[in-house]
Amino acid sequence: xxxxxxLLDLIGSAVLLGCTYTLVAIGFSLFFGVMDVVVFCxxxxxxxxAFSILASYTILNGLGVTGTWPLLLVILLLLLIxxxxxxVLGLLTxxxxxxxxxxxxxxxxxxxxxxxxxxxxxxxxxxxxxVTNGVADMVAGENAVHVVSGRNxxxxxxxxSLGGSTAARNIIIVLVTVVILLLLFLFLNKxxxxxxxxxxxxNKELSLMTGINVSRSIVxxxxxxxxVLAISGFLVGSYQTIMxxxxxxxxxxxxxxxxxxxxxxxxxxxxxxxxxLAFVEVMVSGYVPNGSAYAxxxxxxxxxxxxxxxxxxxxxxxxxxxx
Amino acid sequence: xxxxxxxxxxxxxxxxxxxxxxxxxxxxGDGGESGDGGGSTASVVKLGFFAPxxxxxxxxxxxxxxxxxxxxxxxxxxxxxPYTIETIxxxxxxxxxxxxxxxxxxxxDPAVVAASGFWNSGPAAAASAVFKEAEIPLxxxxxxxxxxxxxxxxxxxxxxxxxxSQENSASAAVVLDDLGYxxxxxVSDAGDYGQGNLEVFTQELSKRGLTPLGSEVVQEDxxxxxxxxxxxxxxxxxxxxxxxxxxxxSLLKLQLYQAGVTDILFAGISGMKTPDFLKIGAEAxxxxxxxxxxxxxxxxxAGRAFTEAYNLAGYSxxxxxxxxxxxxxxxxxxxxxxxxxxxxxxxxxxxxIKDSETTGIFGTTTFDEIGQTxxxxxxxxxxxxxxxxxxxxxxxxxxTRSFGGQ
Numbered sequence: 001x002x003x004x005x006x007l008l009d010l011i012g013s014a015v016l017l018g019c020t021y022t023l024v025a026i027g028f029s030l031f032f033g034v035m036d037v038v039v040f041c042x043x044x045x046x047x048x049x050a051f052s053i054l055a056s057y058t059i060l061n062g063l064g065v066t067g068t069w070p071l072l073l074v075i076l077l078l079l080l081i082x083x084x085x086x087x088v089l090g091l092l093t094x095x096x097x098x099x100x101x102x103x104x105x106x107x108x109x110x111x112x113x114x115x116x117x118x119x120x121x122x123x124x125x126x127x128x129x130x131v132t133n134g135v136a137d138m139v140a141g142e143n144a145v146h147v148v149s150g151r152n153x154x155x156x157x158x159x160x161s162l163g164g165s166t167a168a169r170n171i172i173i174v175l176v177t178v179v180i181l182l183l184l185f186l187f188l189n190k191x192x193x194x195x196x197x198x199x200x201x202x203n204k205e206l207s208l209m210t211g212i213n214v215s216r217s218i219v220x221x222x223x224x225x226x227x228v229l230a231i232s233g234f235l236v237g238s239y240q241t242i243m244x245x246x247x248x249x250x251x252x253x254x255x256x257x258x259x260x261x262x263x264x265x266x267x268x269x270x271x272x273x274x275x276x277l278a279f280v281e282v283m284v285s286g287y288v289p290n291g292s293a294y295a296x297x298x299x300x301x302x303x304x305x306x307x308x309x310x311x312x313x314x315x316x317x318x319x320x321x322x323x
Numbered sequence: 324x325x326x327x328x329x330x331x332x333x334x335x336x337x338x339x340x341x342x343x344x345x346x347x348x349x350x351x352g353d354g355g356e357s358g359d360g361g362g363s364t365a366s367v368v369k370l371g372f373f374a375p376x377x378x379x380x381x382x383x384x385x386x387x388x389x390x391x392x393x394x395x396x397x398x399x400x401x402x403x404x405p406y407t408i409e410t411i412x413x414x415x416x417x418x419x420x421x422x423x424x425x426x427x428x429x430x431x432d433p434a435v436v437a438a439s440g441f442w443n444s445g446p447a448a449a450a451s452a453v454f455k456e457a458e459i460p461l462x463x464x465x466x467x468x469x470x471x472x473x474x475x476x477x478x479x480x481x482x483x484x485x486x487x488s489q490e491n492s493a494s495a496a497v498v499l500d501d502l503g504y505x506x507x508x509x510v511s512d513a514g515d516y517g518q519g520n521l522e523v524f525t526q527e528l529s530k531r532g533l534t535p536l537g538s539e540v541v542q543e544d545x546x547x548x549x550x551x552x553x554x555x556x557x558x559x560x561x562x563x564x565x566x567x568x569x570x571x572x573s574l575l576k577l578q579l580y581q582a583g584v585t586d587i588l589f590a591g592i593s594g595m596k597t598p599d600f601l602k603i604g605a606e607a608x609x610x611x612x613x614x615x616x617x618x619x620x621x622x623x624x625a626g627r628a629f630t631e632a633y634n635l636a637g638y639s640x641x642x643x644x645x646x647x648x649x650x651x652x653x654x655x656x657x658x659x660x661x662x663x664x665x666x667x668x669x670x671x672x673x674x675x676i677k678d679s680e681t682t683g684i685f686g687t688t689t690f691d692e693i694g695q696t697x698x699x700x701x702x703x704x705x706x707x708x709x710x711x712x713x714x715x716x717x718x719x720x721x722x723t724r725s726f727g728g729q
Contacts, residue, residue, distance in 0.1 A: 010550060241603065250544045282550045285554075293542070
């Protein structure tokens with residue numbers, strides 16, 4: 001008889017893992033909803049955000065800011081920096097990896113964002129140490145704190161573990177995920193810009209004819225996507241504590257799978273998909289003997305089942321194309 | 324369309340720059356004049372070197388490459404060789420197919436007389452077939468799966484590092500016999516390295532009439548071990564054996580600590596003994612016990628000299644558990660080159676390597692009847708106050724501190 005505490009441990013783990021998948025999946029849903037393209041480097045953008053935050057933290061550490069400023073202010077400053085980097089990267093992704101292929105088949109932006117993901121990973125691996133240490137030396141001089149090679153695993157600052165408590169950190173991760181979802185829901189449904197983005201997602205040509213500034217909406221989408229992915233990177237880093245430059249590919253695949261299972265165009269679908277994948281993984285790992293070996297396989301079997309039997313996802317809408 | 328062309332041109336340039344810096348694809352290492360690549364000349368002799376220079380194992384692979392090239396550069400500078408020794412460095416990315424492609428490229432170069440390589444057992448096994456068929460000797464410096472050296476591959480494939488059995492046997496003698504742990508939970512990764520360790524550590528338990536309380540095989544890119552931690556907690560195990568590399572081992576140890584599972588021994592294998600393991604924090608890492616190949620570098624003159632030379636060279640990657648083995652592999656190949664006279668060939672190098680007797684950092688290396696080193700040395704390390712310390716010099720050995728689960 002497996003004790004109830006064991007089940008509760010697994011449920012808690014699944015919810016947290018689901019939050020990390022969900023936030024990346026939202027990025028996929030947002031981009032696909034407006035642009036009708038799969039931006040496959042979402043996971044890498046999120047990890048880029050995490051490394052930007054880590055680099056900024058290291059530099060601020062040398063300046064003595066992290067020990068003297070209020071923790072909340074430090075977290076907000078770091079998030080702001082991460083958001084800035086991710087938003088710029090989101091815009092660059094759009095400019096160089098999506099826009100040139102606007103009139104091409106959907107395969108082209110998919111391939112170009114896969115390639116861009118590789119570039120992002122390699123740039124993190126190559127540039128994280130020289131850039132961080134260089135800037136740290138420049139601004140903090142003798143007090144500069146240095147990082148080791150970007151290809152080595154990096155320790156992410158435990159800013160959310162208030163008083164060393166992982167319980168507090170876990171609650172904050174869930175709460176922040178919920179708040180982001182609510183804000184995103186309000187933005188998409190209650191603001192003019194959000195409604196314009198939804199209109200573009202439903203019919204781009206008609207949106208143009210009704211006077212919606214499509215180009216502006218697309219730029220805003222990538223900025224918002226960057227914001228969500230930066231926060232996602234921060235939460236993933238805080239949850240994992242140890243990060244590698246190539247973590248983005250795994251999070252990208254899991255996030256994409258979650259978005260597909262939930263319904264690619266639907267933000268709430270991303271939540272359901274992320275949670276479903278996480279629960280399958282954790283429960284298989286927890287209850288099947290040696291289940292960790294099969295957890296990812298079964299999670300992807302779920303994805304395949306959805307693609308075959310319910311391609312629109314859990315709460316996606318069926319699209320009928322008249323020929 | 325013009326934009327698309329511009330994009331792809333930019334992307335190709337970016338990728339080319341990234342590959343140039345990261346060492347993907349072949350690089351000619353070690354200075355010296357460049358060979359013409361069109362055939363063996365009296366002035367250039369080439370060696371192949373394989374390591375994961377990009378990807379998750381890149382820290383260990385890059386440090387090994389540094390050490391290998393450091394030895395070759397010193398040999399070229401010494402003037403002892405009547406030719407320039409060039410190294411073709413292949414980034415195998417820890418992937419079988421990439422390793423095989425690299426091996427084919429190396430054996431196709433007529434100036435190549437020998438190669439050394441591999442941190443990962445899978446790529447080592449895959450590439451061994453290529454070298455054996457081409458009858459070019461391959462000296463393995465870091466991959467430890469037992470069957471990589473065998474009668475069928477001899478004399479083309481030799482190995483200067485200990486096998487997984489040899490490493491685990493030394494570790495088992497301490498944790499099972501000396502410390503007396505009986506209730507084990509085994510975690511390994513799904514790769515060749517993890518599976519090899521799982522097999523030999525289970526055998527060590529079996530030899531003593533023990534059966535693990537549970538075991539889990541995790542994916543090599545896994546980062547969330549919460550379900551495994553819950554299983555360990557629920558199993559009542561007093562000790563965890565982690566047969567994987569630092570990325571998995573450090574996260575598992577951290578997540579055990581965060582879940583409050585601290586009254587437990589955490590033991591592992593050389594793949595986790597790197598400075599990166601300590602990044603999880605002193606408290607979380609405390610008490611991790613790991614076996615390392617070779618001897619403690621700080622305990623011998625040769626070890627200290629190697630550390631000093633490596634640090635003086637200014638490499639950014641710290642010395643890993645197998646970095647000295649890559650250096651020793653270079654010394655063995657250089658010794659074999661010396662034995663082959665002014666015009667070494669691959670055929671002559673096969674015999675020269677298998678019959679070699681090379682004194683390096685860890686003593687004198689010779690090879691047995693299947694090409695496995697006879698110079699087997701291992702030692703244990705433990706994390707104490709956020710540092711790796713030789714177990715024999717630690718407070719755990721003298722009884723001042725005790726491991727969890729005792």
